[in-house]
Amino acid sequence: MKSVMGKTVLITGAAMGMGRLFAERAIAERAAAVILWDVAAEALAATTKELGKGDVEVTSDVVDVRSLEAIRAAGERVRGDHGDVEVLFNNAGVVRGNRYFWETDPERDTEFTVAVNTLAPMFVAHEFLPGMVDSRSECRLVNLASAAGFTANPRMAAYAGSKWAVIGWSDSVRLELAQADAKHVKVTTVCPYYVKTGMFDGAKSAPLLPLLEPQDVVDESWKGMLNGDAFVVMPKTVVLSEMMKGFIPTDIKDFIADRIIGVYHTMEDFKGRAEQQA
Numbered sequence: 001m002k003s004v005m006g007k008t009v010l011i012t013g014a015a016m017g018m019g020r021l022f023a024e025r026a027i028a029e030r031a032a033a034v035i036l037w038d039v040a041a042e043a044l045a046a047t048t049k050e051l052g053k054g055d056v057e058v059t060s061d062v063v064d065v066r067s068l069e070a071i072r073a074a075g076e077r078v079r080g081d082h083g084d085v086e087v088l089f090n091n092a093g094v095v096r097g098n099r100y101f102w103e104t105d106p107e108r109d110t111e112f113t114v115a116v117n118t119l120a121p122m123f124v125a126h127e128f129l130p131g132m133v134d135s136r137s138e139c140r141l142v143n144l145a146s147a148a149g150f151t152a153n154p155r156m157a158a159y160a161g162s163k164w165a166v167i168g169w170s171d172s173v174r175l176e177l178a179q180a181d182a183k184h185v186k187v188t189t190v191c192p193y194y195v196k197t198g199m200f201d202g203a204k205s206a207p208l209l210p211l212l213e214p215q216d217v218v219d220e221s222w223k224g225m226l227n228g229d230a231f232v233v234m235p236k237t238v239v240l241s242e243m244m245k246g247f248i249p250t251d252i253k254d255f256i257a258d259r260i261i262g263v264y265h266t267m268e269d270f271k272g273r274a275e276q277q278a
């Protein structure tokens with residue numbers, strides 16, 4: 001696919017951060033419609049107003065993607081107004097930190113994190129994937145996972161678990177689409193290290209793992225999405241650490257990740273966004 005020109009694009013968590021930047025890319029490429037979903041009503045209204053100033057149609061709906069009922073109702077509205085979604089970004093995500101897992105709350109932290117990060121992308125995909133499979137046009141499903149879905153890390157256990165699950169689910173759907181001969185629908189799983197959007201405020205970089213610029217991650221993800229690439233992993237150090245798992249004993253891998261790469265202490269000063277709002 002060369003661009004999303006003429007396509008109907010839906011982005012969850014689009015009020016700010018990378019979701020908003022994905023919307024800007026879709027507008028720049030002259031999508032037929034850009035639909036923004038988010039739970040943050042005020043920020044969503046402001047973003048919709050700003051992004052809607054040009055001549056590309058930008059609409060929005062306050063949707064809490066934890067709710068299957070809300071997704072179904074909003075999905076109906078989307079199909080009524082714009083027809084089937086052709087490019088879907090499952091981007092909404094949350095993190096609760098930075099305590100050890102046993103110090104966190106099962107509902108406020110664990111259930112909440114898994115509901116938004118893991119179940120919600122599956123629910124939203126249930127809503128729009130059948131339309132994509134039936135469509136004759138090129139379609140894309142982009143799922144925002146995380147490097148934390150590959151690399152275990154202290155003080156973010158529920159988040160890592162929620163993203164680990166996304167990777168397994170997302171890449172399995174990719175295989176299913178190929179097996180079912182729906183090759184016009186491509187799935188891209190995006191796995192970045194910390195990105196400077198505010199979501200992970202306070203999290204530290206490590207010598208081999210610099211904090212990423214949101215625009216760089218969005219640009220790479222966009223390229224991967226258009227190409228129909230299975231994965232976008234940033235930075236490449238994450239791929240190295242994933243490869244290490246296969247042939248290095250766990251205690252040596254832990255030593256390298258902790259003492260050489262330095263990743264196991266990056267969450268100690270985490271403040272984050274959801275944490276501030278809780």
Ligand SMILES: NC(=O)c1ccc[n+]([C@@H]2O[C@H](COP(=O)([O-])OP(=O)(O)OC[C@H]3O[C@@H](n4cnc5c(N)ncnc54)[C@H](OP(=O)(O)O)[C@@H]3O)[C@@H](O)[C@H]2O)c1
Nearest residue numbers: 013017018038039040064065091092093146194195197199
């Ligand atoms: N930032 C990073 O370091 C990083 C690294 C790897 C992967 N990722 C992933 O990349 C994606 C985007 O991250 P980001 O940094 O751009 O996030 P962000 O700036 O915090 O924006 C996320 C947006 O999603 C919204 N949202 C949260 N829960 C929602 C729900 N239940 N329903 C609908 N919208 C909801 C948020 O609203 P509220 O503000 O009201 O919660 C916010 O507007 C996430 O999936 C994240 O896990 C991020």
